[in-house]
Amino acid sequence: MIVPLFRQHVYPDNINRQIHGLRGLSAFIVFVFHIYGIADEWHFWPARLAELEFFFRMGRHGVEIFFIISGYLITASLLRHQNAGRFLIDRAIRLYPVFLTIQLLVFALGPIVGYRWFAGIGVGAWITAFFSNLLFLPGIFALPLAQPSAWSLSYEAAFYLISAGLYMIARRAGGFAAGVVGCLIVAPLIFRYPNAVFFLVGVATYFLRHRIAETVPDAVRRSSSLAFIAALVLQTIGESFPAIDILAALPAFLFFASIVNGRCALSKFLRRDFFQYMGTISYSFYLWFGVVTYPIKLLIVKFLLGRFDMVWLVALFAITAFIASVLVAQASNVLLEVRLGRWLRSRTRRRPAAALPGTAA
Numbered sequence: 001m002i003v004p005l006f007r008q009h010v011y012p013d014n015i016n017r018q019i020h021g022l023r024g025l026s027a028f029i030v031f032v033f034h035i036y037g038i039a040d041e042w043h044f045w046p047a048r049l050a051e052l053e054f055f056f057r058m059g060r061h062g063v064e065i066f067f068i069i070s071g072y073l074i075t076a077s078l079l080r081h082q083n084a085g086r087f088l089i090d091r092a093i094r095l096y097p098v099f100l101t102i103q104l105l106v107f108a109l110g111p112i113v114g115y116r117w118f119a120g121i122g123v124g125a126w127i128t129a130f131f132s133n134l135l136f137l138p139g140i141f142a143l144p145l146a147q148p149s150a151w152s153l154s155y156e157a158a159f160y161l162i163s164a165g166l167y168m169i170a171r172r173a174g175g176f177a178a179g180v181v182g183c184l185i186v187a188p189l190i191f192r193y194p195n196a197v198f199f200l201v202g203v204a205t206y207f208l209r210h211r212i213a214e215t216v217p218d219a220v221r222r223s224s225s226l227a228f229i230a231a232l233v234l235q236t237i238g239e240s241f242p243a244i245d246i247l248a249a250l251p252a253f254l255f256f257a258s259i260v261n262g263r264c265a266l267s268k269f270l271r272r273d274f275f276q277y278m279g280t281i282s283y284s285f286y287l288w289f290g291v292v293t294y295p296i297k298l299l300i301v302k303f304l305l306g307r308f309d310m311v312w313l314v315a316l317f318a319i320t321a322f323i324a325s326v327l328v329a330q331a332s333n334v335l336l337e338v339r340l341g342r343w344l345r346s347r348t349r350r351r352p353a354a355a356l357p358g359t360a361a
Helices: 005-010 017-041 047-081 084-113 123-134 148-173 175-192 194-215 218-222 224-237 244-261 275-305 310-348
Strands: none
Touching: 005 224, 017 047, 017 194, 017 275, 017 310, 047 084, 047 148, 047 194, 047 224, 047 244, 047 310, 084 123, 084 224, 084 275, 084 310, 148 194, 148 275, 175 194, 194 244, 218 244, 224 244, 224 310, 275 310
16 A cells, blocks of 8 residues: 555656655654664663664664755755745745644644643643644743654744854855854853754755766775764764764765765665655655654553563554554645645745845746
């Protein structure tokens, strides 16, 4: 039922299939991490798989791979728009249809089913939490997070706003002024949130992409798989020593620079139908799998825990959760991302968007 989805998918001609596949790979390894995390939290992670925990924890850092991809693609998008206001509108249309659908579902049902901190929540706290989540504040600020996966959207939204602001400064005062302001803003943010450095990896790759194509040695391209693994390993170690995230940026730059150019050991692997398809549904998949897996884990704990070997329970959970998440993400991608997104863009483009101060019309 799912395999035909991988094979029948049509990809735009202008897409970088290595980056698209990397997005799919990142979504998949984050999913693998959450299978481990949920099973461990709900006490059906097998003790005999304890030696593999570091490997599964590495999957958490597929999110930072998303940051790298955003750094690259968002820089290209902003320069292509040539209008900070239009850029931010398009970003909102990209994020909100799926996010807001899940937000309404979680805030409607959360207090009823006692989901996380919704149990016993008052009306005032509910309203405060709703609007703080709506504005992507949890994740950066210490506020209740309704959608666990959405913490990264706080980073994404902040990156969009900072990028648009620096673009406006560059248009009005020049690139040097934008660079100075950017350093003053970005340096303390990276000190406070070290994993935000991976946005800069993508930005740097974008501006150096032509030079990279000419100067990166073949030996570096052949070692891109090792650089990818090294980045994940350093980030996993960085969970205890956050400054190591900065060191992980170097191998991350090496593997991503090789992928963008398309002539590296990972390129053919990332162009496979599975990762291309996962790249297409990655945003919906990333946000929906937490919702989809919630009832599945409850059923496993209530009816199966203690009756079957835990290895089989984890396997059952992983397979069931993956199939259900893909099916929901497919529907979400078509209905919310593509159709609703297209309609919203058509509505906002009927009249020219008012340019923010300092932007080019």
